[in-house]
Amino acid sequence: MTAPGGISVSARDLTRRFGDFVAVNRVTFDVRRGEVFGFLGPNGAGKSTTIRMLCGLLAPTAGEATVAGFDLRTQAESVKTRIGYMSQRFSLYEDLTVEENIDFFGGIYRIPSGRKRERKEWAIRMAGLSDHVRTRVAHLSGGWKQRLALGCAILHEPPILFLDEPTSGTDPISRRSFWDLIYSLSGGGTTVFLTTHHMDEAEYCDRLGLVYRGELVAMGSPRELKDGFPVERAEGIAPTLEDVFVSLVEGMDRAAGPVAEVRG
Amino acid sequence: MVERIRHMLVKEFLQLFRDRHMLRILILPPLLQILVFGYAVTTNVRNATTVVVDLDRTASSRDLLSRFFSSGHFRLVRETADFREAGELMNRGDAGVILHIAHGFEGALRSNRTGDLQVIVDGTDSNTASIVLSYAARITAEYSGGVRLLRMERHPVPFPGPPSVSIASRAWFNENLESRFTFLPGIIAFIVMLVTVMLTSMAVVREREIGTLEQILVTPITPAEYILGKTLPFALVGFGEILLVATVGVLWFDLPFRGSLLLLFISSGLFLSTALGIGLLISTVSRTQQQALLTMFLYFMPAVLLSGFLFPIANMPPAAQGLTYLNPLRYYLVILRGVFLKGVGVRVLWPQMAALLLLGVATLAVATRRFRKTLA
Numbered sequence: 304m305t306a307p308g309g310i311s312v313s314a315r316d317l318t319r320r321f322g323d324f325v326a327v328n329r330v331t332f333d334v335r336r337g338e339v340f341g342f343l344g345p346n347g348a349g350k351s352t353t354i355r356m357l358c359g360l361l362a363p364t365a366g367e368a369t370v371a372g373f374d375l376r377t378q379a380e381s382v383k384t385r386i387g388y389m390s391q392r393f394s395l396y397e398d399l400t401v402e403e404n405i406d407f408f409g410g411i412y413r414i415p416s417g418r419k420r421e422r423k424e425w426a427i428r429m430a431g432l433s434d435h436v437r438t439r440v441a442h443l444s445g446g447w448k449q450r451l452a453l454g455c456a457i458l459h460e461p462p463i464l465f466l467d468e469p470t471s472g473t474d475p476i477s478r479r480s481f482w483d484l485i486y487s488l489s490g491g492g493t494t495v496f497l498t499t500h501h502m503d504e505a506e507y508c509d510r511l512g513l514v515y516r517g518e519l520v521a522m523g524s525p526r527e528l529k530d531g532f533p534v535e536r537a538e539g540i541a542p543t544l545e546d547v548f549v550s551l552v553e554g555m556d557r558a559a560g561p562v563a564e565v566r567g
Numbered sequence: 568m569v570e571r572i573r574h575m576l577v578k579e580f581l582q583l584f585r586d587r588h589m590l591r592i593l594i595l596p597p598l599l600q601i602l603v604f605g606y607a608v609t610t611n612v613r614n615a616t617t618v619v620v621d622l623d624r625t626a627s628s629r630d631l632l633s634r635f636f637s638s639g640h641f642r643l644v645r646e647t648a649d650f651r652e653a654g655e656l657m658n659r660g661d662a663g664v665i666l667h668i669a670h671g672f673e674g675a676l677r678s679n680r681t682g683d684l685q686v687i688v689d690g691t692d693s694n695t696a697s698i699v700l701s702y703a704a705r706i707t708a709e710y711s712g713g714v715r716l717l718r719m720e721r722h723p724v725p726f727p728g729p730p731s732v733s734i735a736s737r738a739w740f741n742e743n744l745e746s747r748f749t750f751l752p753g754i755i756a757f758i759v760m761l762v763t764v765m766l767t768s769m770a771v772v773r774e775r776e777i778g779t780l781e782q783i784l785v786t787p788i789t790p791a792e793y794i795l796g797k798t799l800p801f802a803l804v805g806f807g808e809i810l811l812v813a814t815v816g817v818l819w820f821d822l823p824f825r826g827s828l829l830l831l832f833i834s835s836g837l838f839l840s841t842a843l844g845i846g847l848l849i850s851t852v853s854r855t856q857q858q859a860l861l862t863m864f865l866y867f868m869p870a871v872l873l874s875g876f877l878f879p880i881a882n883m884p885p886a887a888q889g890l891t892y893l894n895p896l897r898y899y900l901v902i903l904r905g906v907f908l909k910g911v912g913v914r915v916l917w918p919q920m921a922a923l924l925l926l927g928v929a930t931l932a933v934a935t936r937r938f939r940k941t942l943a
Contacts, residue, residue, distance in 0.1 A: 383786060388782070413787075
């Protein structure tokens with residue numbers, strides 16, 4: 304089920320306001336099939352709001368979006384069978400065991416009984432929890448919870464995966480193996496859309512959107528971003544993503560500054 | 568649809584039964600409540616603490632007073648000639664009743680005049696006071712009837728005929744006017760309401776708090792499936808509570824059960840739908856479990872007070888009476904008393920059942936609407 308032109312996620316002027324506050328302001332982008340696309344920006348930039356709109360958890364105030372070729376406004380139910388979503392909270396039932404969590408989400412996703420067993424075993428193996436099938440989730444470490452949450456989110460093998468700050472609160476080793484997993488999913492044709500505020504993590508993405516104050520300020524591969532933007536630094540030193548980001552953000556703040564003063 | 572709801576049910580019950588604390592809450596307080604209402608809460612007054620101030624000290628005065636204490640309703644705590652001491656005992660709460668007979672009581676009776684007995688009760692507890700006064704009136708009336716007979720023997724007069732009106736009183740449905748039979752069916756209603764409203768609102772709010780609500784909402788589950796999956800388990804728990812309390816009431820406290828079990832279950836189902844709807848509504852206005860709990864008590868107190876359980880609805884001002892029509896508890900109490908004590912059926916109880924159905928549909932519809940809105 305691929306959208307024409309191999310576009311998995313497409314947003315056009317997507318906007319979300321909360322009262323007077325514009326959390327996401329006319330954001331437009333396309334994510335290609337099988338791509339690892341990252342939304343990079345500080346906290347409060349509108350990353351989570353965007354991902355929540357694309358998952359159907361939040362209605363957009365204006366603009367359009369299609370996910371897996373389905374209109375977010377009119378075909379939300381079709382969208383939901385084709386996406387997986389994991390939030391930074393690794394939302395699992397802590398008082399249930401590993402197995403019970405998997406069984407529950409498998410049941411809610413109505414995985415055909417023929418596939419159920421296989422998917423369950425896959426999720427347990429992937430999360431490295433073969434010896435802890437009957438352990439309550441509350442007793443698991445952050446890294447294990449993260450992988451189990453991911454497993455539960457993709458039991459139904461969705462072609463598109465949304466990850467909201469997926470590596471927050473986990474140690475570097477867990478983070479590393481988590482990325483291996485994401486690459487293998489992406490290699491298998493799964494589109495991955497994730498948000499992060501870690502610069503090093505952003506480097507792993509195929510393509511990045513830099514967001515600040517609800518606006519998409521730049522887009523491209525990490526290489527393109529670093530090459531394409533003139534960064535005022537000593538010559539001969541290659542700019543990092545952080546340099547690119549900071550210079551963009553400072554530019555925006557300078558532009559917004561006088562306005563803020565007039566308002567104040 | 569059925570498949571998803573089944574998985575929700577399994578999950579809710581796993582969570583419920585894994586939570587030892589919650590299990591205790593489901594079983595102990597209902598038992599405690601039924602014991603309290605079965606044993607401790609009674610409006611029948613026995614052993615009212617009584618001080619006697621008998622200044623006459625004659626056979627007649629002693630005869631009258633002894634009738635009070637042999638009735639079982641009064642218990643002598645002190646006899647004194649000092650009226651101030653009696654007052655002091657009442658101030659301290661050691662006595663609830665003062666029986667005062669002035670000097671010259673027997674003399675008055677002998678000379679065919681009226682003898683005076685002063686009964687003073689502690690009015691701070693108006694309910695007990697009025698019950699005690701009614702006992703006193705009855706005992707005194709019996710005594711004075713006896714005195715009149717004696718007088719007629721001593722001074723025969725033409726037979727005046729029998730008293731013009733005599734009372735033949737009988738209490739139907741509760742022959743001995745046991746107050747626990749009035750209370751026990753009501754306890755079923757309270758426990759079921761408390762448990763189902765609490766479980767429903769807490770379960771939804773908890774999922775919101777830990778983020779699993781969001782996780783479920785990105786799945787293709789429909790709001791109807793989610794709401795059913797979230798309420799059905801607690802409806803079943805509610806039925807379990809009804810069985811528990813009713814069984815203890817009938818087997819332990821000899822609470823009569825004269826109606827139809829089927830009618831009890833159908834009506835309870837209707838009542839449960841209102842409780843579940845209210846639980847869901849509370850979950851839509853609460854972001855944390857504490858908020859849900861507080862909101863629940865905000866609902867619970869007026870619901871109990873305006874149900875007719877403790878205070879008769881007919882005694883309430885018209886505005887409050889109007890409010891009671893919106894209170895599901897009001898109807899369910901009538902049904903419970905009807906089924907347990909009166910043994911009446913649908914022919915009598917259909918208006919209450921219809922009202923519950925209406926309220927149930929309305930609260931569930933509003934709750935579902937609001938619930939969908941909070942999701943978007």
